[in-house]
Amino acid sequence: MTEGILIRVTGLSIGWDDVVLQKNASFDVARGDIFAILGGSGCGKSTLLRYLVGLEDPTEGTIEVTGIGRPHLDGGRPRFGVMFQSGALIGSLTVGENVGLPLQEWTDLAPEAARAIVRAKLRLVGLPGVMEKMPSELSGGMKKRAAIARAMALEPNLIFLDEPSAGLDPVSAVELDELILTLNKSLGLTVVLVTHELPSIFKIVSRCIMLDRDSQSIIARGDPRALRNESTDPRVRPFFHRTPHETKEG
Amino acid sequence: MALLVHVRNRLEAQGIKSEFVGASEQVQGIVHLYEGDVHLPPPKRRKPESALAQIGRATVNVLIEAQLVFAFFGQMLISAIATVRAPRSANWREVLPTMERTGADAVPIVILINFLIGFVMAFQGAVQLKQFGANIFVADLVGLSVTRELGPLMTAIIVCGRSGAAFAAELGSMKVSEEIDALRTMGFGAMPYLVLPRALALILVMPLLTLLADLVGLLGGLVVGLTTLDLSVAGYITETRKALTVWDVYSGVIKSGVFALAIALIACQQGLATTGGAEGVGRRTTASVVTILFSLILLDAGFTILFHAFNL
Ligand SMILES: Nc1ncnc2c1ncn2[C@@H]1O[C@H](COP(=O)(O)OP(=O)(O)OP(=O)(O)O)[C@@H](O)[C@H]1O
Ligand SMILES: [Mg+2]
Numbered sequence: 001m002t003e004g005i006l007i008r009v010t011g012l013s014i015g016w017d018d019v020v021l022q023k024n025a026s027f028d029v030a031r032g033d034i035f036a037i038l039g040g041s042g043c044g045k046s047t048l049l050r051y052l053v054g055l056e057d058p059t060e061g062t063i064e065v066t067g068i069g070r071p072h073l074d075g076g077r078p079r080f081g082v083m084f085q086s087g088a089l090i091g092s093l094t095v096g097e098n099v100g101l102p103l104q105e106w107t108d109l110a111p112e113a114a115r116a117i118v119r120a121k122l123r124l125v126g127l128p129g130v131m132e133k134m135p136s137e138l139s140g141g142m143k144k145r146a147a148i149a150r151a152m153a154l155e156p157n158l159i160f161l162d163e164p165s166a167g168l169d170p171v172s173a174v175e176l177d178e179l180i181l182t183l184n185k186s187l188g189l190t191v192v193l194v195t196h197e198l199p200s201i202f203k204i205v206s207r208c209i210m211l212d213r214d215s216q217s218i219i220a221r222g223d224p225r226a227l228r229n230e231s232t233d234p235r236v237r238p239f240f241h242r243t244p245h246e247t248k249e250g
Numbered sequence: 251m252a253l254l255v256h257v258r259n260r261l262e263a264q265g266i267k268s269e270f271v272g273a274s275e276q277v278q279g280i281v282h283l284y285e286g287d288v289h290l291p292p293p294k295r296r297k298p299e300s301a302l303a304q305i306g307r308a309t310v311n312v313l314i315e316a317q318l319v320f321a322f323f324g325q326m327l328i329s330a331i332a333t334v335r336a337p338r339s340a341n342w343r344e345v346l347p348t349m350e351r352t353g354a355d356a357v358p359i360v361i362l363i364n365f366l367i368g369f370v371m372a373f374q375g376a377v378q379l380k381q382f383g384a385n386i387f388v389a390d391l392v393g394l395s396v397t398r399e400l401g402p403l404m405t406a407i408i409v410c411g412r413s414g415a416a417f418a419a420e421l422g423s424m425k426v427s428e429e430i431d432a433l434r435t436m437g438f439g440a441m442p443y444l445v446l447p448r449a450l451a452l453i454l455v456m457p458l459l460t461l462l463a464d465l466v467g468l469l470g471g472l473v474v475g476l477t478t479l480d481l482s483v484a485g486y487i488t489e490t491r492k493a494l495t496v497w498d499v500y501s502g503v504i505k506s507g508v509f510a511l512a513i514a515l516i517a518c519q520q521g522l523a524t525t526g527g528a529e530g531v532g533r534r535t536t537a538s539v540v541t542i543l544f545s546l547i548l549l550d551a552g553f554t555i556l557f558h559a560f561n562l
Contacts, residue, residue, distance in 0.1 A: 055431050072437040081435075088432035091424070102436045147432075 012061030039211035045194040080158035081151030087143035089135035096131035121149040161193040255286040322519040329441035344447040352413040353455030364463040368470025385479040389489035392471030401463040406509035414517040418538035421521025422531040449514035456510035
């Protein structure tokens with residue numbers, strides 16, 4: 001693992017129109033981390049990812065992606081891969097073309113070589129033989145895995161995943177965890193992911209932050225295993241122990 | 251249960267006291283689940299907006315929309331210049347299929363509609379002109395009105411209904427399913443990748459469709475001339491050629507190019523501005539067709555004044 005900060009977020013506020021989801025958030029993602037963004041449904045995890053990858057402009061605060069920046073915003077070759085919660089495959093292209101899209105645009109590979117890479121990436125996420133299918137012919141979980149393959153097409157050093165294992169069967173989910181862990185260990189891939197899967201969090205995540213919508217702030221940060229064992233915060237504990245919140249008033 | 255709770259809340263809002271009493275343990279649990287035992291604060295009434303305020307707001311909205319379209323036009327020009335400088339960055343592959351979809355596939359309907367337009371024009375004109383024994387001038391009437399006005403305008407309206415709506419719906423559904431965002435994270439801007447190829451295809455295809463429309467429009471007139479006015483084919487054609495200058499045809503073709511730009515611009519702008527799921531796509535598609543039709547008429551009036559001012 002190489003040391004150093006890869007993403008530095010300082011004083012960031014996020015939200016939609018007049019709804020504020022987070023105020024003055026600051027955190028760092030280190031190179032080689034598997035970094036998780038946790039929190040209840042609708043607390044703004046996907047929204048935070050949109051800011052991190054540059055789809056929304058922060059009105060307050062800054063986001064620095066050290067060393068690589070975000071050249072794709074000016075139509076340059078993207079330096080990291082992104083997988084959206086819904087997959088967001090291009091509906092008018094086949095799955096193979098979707099995965100091959102970044103290769104075709106940003107590399108000078110011969111079409112044959114590009115196809116071979118696409119096939120290899122799809123096999124990596126456990127989707128052999130869907131090259132010629134249209135995205136509408138895939139199940140939700142298959143779409144997600146194809147989107148992960150697309151995010152990894154250019155072999156970036158940094159990848160953003162929004163709930164990669166939600167909607168996958170337990171076996172595929174575990175295989176995906178293994179894949180992420182392997183890429184992280186062997187290539188030093190930095191992963192920023194949103195997830196709700198406790199087993200996966202405890203297994204692969206090295207550091208996490210937990211967002212809270214009511215207080216519009218980060219309510220916990222650090223190693224998820226340590227948080228599970230040590231946190232006494234009534235908003236954090238139920239998450240790691242899978243217990244319902246104390247109901248307010250009787 | 252939810253309904254009962256709702257009824258109780260409504261009664262309470264009108265100042266009538268009511269309670270759930272005598273429920274068994276099990277039922278009480280359900281009452282609690284639906285918050286039937288919570289007393290709501292009285293809801294505030296919203297004052298309905300006055301007609302004047304509504305008209306004012308609608309006007310402001312129209313102005314804002316117009317401003318957005320112009321801003322979009324500016325972005326498109328910048329993007330087009332960047333593309334001319336670096337032709338590799340554009341998505342040329344999509345131009346030909348789009349031309350086929352918007353042009354070739356529209357040929358039958360363009361032929362049918364414009365033939366009928368020419369036919370009807372000639373028929374209506376003939377009734378009047380017959381009274382003065384000026385049968386032959388039907389050729390002038392049809393020739394001028396089809397090439398200068400009706401050919402370009404009817405073609406634009408057809409293309410608006412077919413392709414304008416299609417562009418808006420296509421880009422709109424891509425927007426709401428985050429496909430546009432995904433493209434952006436891969437370094438594909440919506441302008442060079444989606445908008446420019448569509449605009450280029452329409453600008454290339456519409457003048458051709460307009461020429462075709464002119465031709466079948468004249469043919470429609472000719473058919474009326476032959477069947478009800480006892481004119482000869484040669485006579486009709488000679489009269490048409492006497493009445494028309496090359497400029498009459500050119501002006502129509504120039505107009506159609508501008509119409510094409512307007513259709514692509516508004517349809518793509520509306521499509522990319524879509525928010526709010528499938529319903530949003532529908533709303534934007536409708537809005538784009540209405541806006542395009544309005545702008546076509548406006549542009550056409552502008553052209554008429556312009557050409558008149560320069561005596562063209
Ligand atoms: N396009 C949008 N326009 C306006 N508000 C939005 C939009 N997308 C999301 N929101 C709002 O932002 C809030 C956070 O949404 P977000 O998708 O970031 O949640 P999330 O934490 O990813 O939830 P989940 O775990 O269910 O995916 C939600 O309450 C939602 O109402
Ligand atoms: Mg989400």
